[in-house]
Amino acid sequence: MAIGPIQKQPASSPDPCSIAAQNLIGLLTPLVPDETGSSSTPLQTSSPREVLYAVQTLVSTLRPESPVFATFHDGRVHDPLGGGSYAFQKDVVEPVLFALMNDEILSNGEKEPLLSMKVTPPKIYSPCDAQLPTRPIVLHAGAQPNNSPHAGTIIVFCYAFSLARAIRDRMRATVTGTELQPPAVSVEITFIDTAPVPGHETSIEGIQYQKSYRDVPEALNTHMADYGQIIQLLSTWSDIPFETTFQSEFFSQPVMPSLLRYIIAHYETLGHQLSPKYGKIALRAACPVLGCGLAEKHGRLNLYSEETNTNSETESPKNSDSMIAFHCPRHGRHTISTSDPGEIACLEANAPARNLIRSMS
Ligand SMILES: [Zn+2]
Structure with a gap:
């Protein structure tokens, strides 16, 4: 991106770095006090924008073989409310408990559902009439x-345990002085152990x-101890129990x-x-042949089949047995039945497919 006026140079002119340096010096010189101690103000000589442009121009010429570029920050952080943040503008825990x-x-x-926290907070959270989730x-x-x-992973884990602790503590405070017992709060860490192994x-x-x-x-065991150490540390810090799960458990719901029958019915x-x-949904399964394990x-190349009739085009098939045939380049087809857990x-x-399934489950 052009960041300032570019001066066309004759062949004998100084290099761009020298030109940029001289331009910047020319802009800065009036700002330096002279022998009498007086100096011009920036507005009298050059605008701040001109000085910033000159700095950017000079920086970009310092290392021509691999240029670097300067940018400037006004020191303001803009944090507008957006998305779900409106719900959590004043508190995180209470809206979560309310939704639960x-x-x-x-x-x-x-x-009927509770209509509004603002209307009924005493009823929801007062110790004498504590309404809390039971599950x-x-x-x-x-x-x-x-x-x-x-x-990034560590921050997410910290936030999960921190929020769990805050939810538990809020519920405990709510029922203080009553016979009520708030529900258990825990963290579940799911490992995506179906990611591809480099090499x-x-x-x-x-x-x-x-x-x-x-x-x-x-390959899986290379870093699992690191995860275990962090999760255990956070659990001890927060006094929140945890479980770890893997993709096989995710698909065992x-x-x-x-869900799979619906996806197969609408796979195109x-x-x-x-x-x-x-144009294909990325479901895969490792080749079951011992020592192979390749997954497309x-x-x-997946093939889908349904052995059922649906009542309408929009209704998912029920009580049916759908099949997915996967392809291994060495051993051919292998199939999975949606009726076999x-x-x-x-x-x-x-x-993307995992997020779809998670959102539907
Ligand atoms: Zn194979």
């Missing part, structure tokens, strides 16, 4: 164990294949067969939405 209570009320179908509260966080935990990826006839961490134990539409490049990365646990999904 409403969710519980609606799922029980017993009565256990689990905060979820996840990580791909393909490196030692980096700053175990290959491309055959334009199709990408990978081995996932869970199929290369020595009771709702998974029906979902594929184009989630993966426009290939993007699900481009053991086979479903072998499924893998890339991040």
Whole structure:
């Protein structure tokens, strides 16, 4: 990006660095007090914008072989409310508890949901009439164990345990002096052990294949102790219990067969939405042949079949047995049935497909 007027130079002119330096000196000189101690003000000589442009121009010429570029910050941090932050403008814990209570009320179908925290805070949180969630509260966080935990992962883990502790402490304070017992609060860390292992990826006839961490134990175990140490430390600090889970447990949820049947019934539409490049939904499974373990990365060669009839085009099939056939470049096809929980646990999904499934589960 051009950052100031560029002077065209004849062949014999000084180099750009010298020109930029002279230009900057020319702008700065009037600001330096003379022998009498007086100096011109910036506004009398050159605008601050001209000085900043001159600095940027000079910086970009200092190292022509690999230029660096200067920018400036006005020192102001803009933190506007947006997205979910409106709900958490004044507090984080109370809106979470409020939402959990409403969710519980609606799922029980017993009565109308609570309308507003602002209208009913004494009723919700007063010790004499404490209304709190009754179901256990689990905060979820996840990580791909393909490196030692980096700053982002550590921050997320810290936030999960910190928020869990704040929720527990708020509920304990709410029921102080009563016989009520708040529900348990814990953290669940899910490891995405289906991420590709570097060095175990290959491309055959334009199709990408990978081995996932869970199929290369020595790779998976490389950094797990680091994660364990951090999670244990945070659990001790917060006095919040935790569990760790893996992708096989994610795909073992009771709702998974029906979710997969829905996805298979709509795999063409979902594929184009989630993966426009290939138009395929990236479900995969490692080849079951001992010692192989290759999985087709993007699900481009998957075959889907349904052995059921649906009542309408928009209704997901029920009580059916859908099949996914995966492709191994060495051993051919292998299949997974949506009616077999053991086979479903072998499924893998890339991040967009996994997020879809998580949001539906
Ligand atoms: Zn194979």
